[in-house]
Amino acid sequence: MGRTPCCDKSNVKKGLWTAEEDAKILAYVSEHGTSNWTSAPRKAGLKRCGKSCRLRWTNYLRPDLKHDRLTPEEEMLIINLHAVIGSRWSQIAAHLPGRTDNDVKNYWNTKLKKKLLEMGIDPVTHKPFSQILTDYENIAHFPKAITQIGSFNRDLRNTFMSKPEVSSALEVNLSSLLSHSMVAMRTPMMESVQDGLINGERSNNNCSWDLQYQLQAMGLFKEATNCTNLETFHPHFFSEGSSSSSSSTATAMQVTWPIPFACEEQSLLQTTPGPPISWNEFFLKDAFLPLDQQQWQEQQDIQGLLSTGSSSEIQVHDEIQKIELIDEGNKNYTVEQVGYDPFTDIGKSYPGTVGDEAGKIFEGSLCPNDSFMESIFDQDNQISWEFPSNLGEPF
DNA sequence: AATTTGGCCAACCGCCCAAGC
DNA sequence: CGCTTGGGCGGTTGGCCAAAT
Known part of the structure; x- marks a missing residue:
């Protein structure tokens, strides 16, 4: 013998909520609180499932919700949290005041996932x-x-x-x-x-x-x-x-x-x-x-980071130099070298990095081994980059 | 102007677990 | 103890709307 059903499934309305229904939910919550959604449809005079009422309140009607666009800071937080705990939207949303798990989930699925893909980053593993x-x-x-x-x-x-x-x-x-x-x-x-x-x-x-x-x-x-x-x-x-x-x-x-x-x-x-x-x-x-x-x-x-992280940097710093390189097969490459280190964005110049152009060179087998970066990244076209011992050191 | 396409997001679906009966 | 629901959650869908064709 279990509990009684929360609602008559065959006699519930579905679909978008009207302003009138919203008003009924608000009136119900102000009088009865949010502790019992089973009785909410009956007491509020709604032909909705109690679960649906709870969802409408939680995701839309709650007065503490923000309805504006997520800020860049919130984006960052979502990405970083997702990198650590995965798609546990409710836990992520708990760190974003005024945002629901549905908000976070939708934003991830429609925006952030796509952005990471475009950056060459796997949205599942957060790796290049x-x-x-x-x-x-x-x-x-x-x-x-x-x-x-x-x-x-x-x-x-x-x-x-x-x-x-x-x-x-x-x-x-x-x-x-x-x-x-x-x-x-x-x-x-x-x-x-x-x-x-x-x-x-x-x-x-x-x-x-x-x-x-x-x-x-x-x-x-x-x-x-x-x-x-x-x-x-x-x-x-x-x-x-x-x-x-x-x-x-x-x-x-x-x-x-x-x-x-x-x-x-x-x-x-x-x-x-x-x-x-x-x-x-x-x-x-x-x-x-x-x-x-x-x-x-x-x-x-x-x-991996260097080979995927520079698309935006090219526009950010606009300090592009061109150097020519000749690989082992005498193949010429023109490299647009950006005075920017994709690892650090603290206003210092890093002339020794070129971001995903490294991948271009890599593709050409200029240095098809782990030391390939050593022979590339220098503002005077000279070898100066000792991989990887001093990676990240500002000039 | 009409149609198609794609983005966005509210809402539903179904599963899981805790708890009531 | 087993059945059932409530509540919570993540995945998915469907409709609206604006942009593109």
């Missing part, structure tokens, strides 16, 4: 497609895959750049999101804001919104997993790098997107108190990689 292809190659031992990365990224770039309205709207947001995935890993800055963010507060210091969202996302993950020490998850993430005010050397691990992870975390997790969790719930890569390929994988991470 080039890296996923590389991973695939690594799994399948498919030697040609890596040589196709360049054209793949070029196609993505062309798609992106052919839609100026998209790029103009995105260029700051997503490129800086990419870039700050590195900056965010500097320990002191992180420590200064981490606690407040995890507690849902905004920091008053000058660190970027992007960083705050990244940290907030980690805070959410921390909450979700009951892990009290994120450093346990990834010692590189917190212990490596340098002071936020210095420009000292970054490590290869610092550019992993969106948050560093490695096989070693799998073993760490086994000994971490709390509920059993796995990074593989969120990320796909490492489950397939042997431990001895970690260093190589870190390099692939960097290459």
Whole structure:
């Protein structure tokens, strides 16, 4: 013997709500509250299912809801949270005051997912497609895959750049999101804001919104997993790098997107108190990689980022130089080199990077190995980029 | 001007889990 | 203890509307 049905399913109205129905719901809530939706249709004089009434209230009529367009900051937060916890819309919406899970879900499906795709980023794993292809190659031992990365990224770039309205709207947001995935890993800055963010507060210091969202996302993950020490998850993430005010050397691990992870975390997790969790719930890569390929994988991470992250930067900084390169087969390439580092968007010049043009060169087999960047990225057409030991160091 | 196409988003569907009976 | 619903959630659909053809 269970409960009585909430409504007569054969006699309920469906479809869009009228203003009159909305008024009835509002009147019902003001009198009876929101604790019992089963009786709501009857008491409100509506031919709707109680569940439908609850949904109408939750997603539209609640007085605390915002009905305006999501802000760039909210976009950032959604992306970063999604990178950490996936499509748990209600949890994401809980960090966006005035937004519902439906809002977030719709915005993701109609806007953000598309934007990430156009940026060459897989919206599921939040990794550059080039890296996923590389991973695939690594799994399948498919030697040609890596040589196709360049054209793949070029196609993505062309798609992106052919839609100026998209790029103009995105260029700051997503490129800086990419870039700050590195900056965010500097320990002191992180420590200064981490606690407040995890507690849902905004920091008053000058660190970027992007960083705050990244940290907030980690805070959410921390909450979700009951892990009290994120450093346990990834010692590189917190212990490596340098002071936020210095420009000292970054490590290869610092550019992993969106948050560093490695096989070693799998073993760490086994000994971490709390509920059993796995990074593989969120990320796909490492489950397939042997431990001895970690260093190589870190390099692939960097290459993947560089090979997809520059479409917008070209417009952002407008500091384009042209250099000519001749590959091993005497094939000429003209490279539009941008004075901008896709990893850092803090107003400093990084003449040594070219973003996805690296993919173009890569495609041409100029340097078909992990050191290919060394011979390219320099404002005077000279080799100056020591990959990957000083990656991220400003000029 | 009429038609087609695509974006957007409100709302529905179906599943899961906790709790009532 | 098992059946059932309520509530919550994520996935999906369908209709509206503006832009494109």
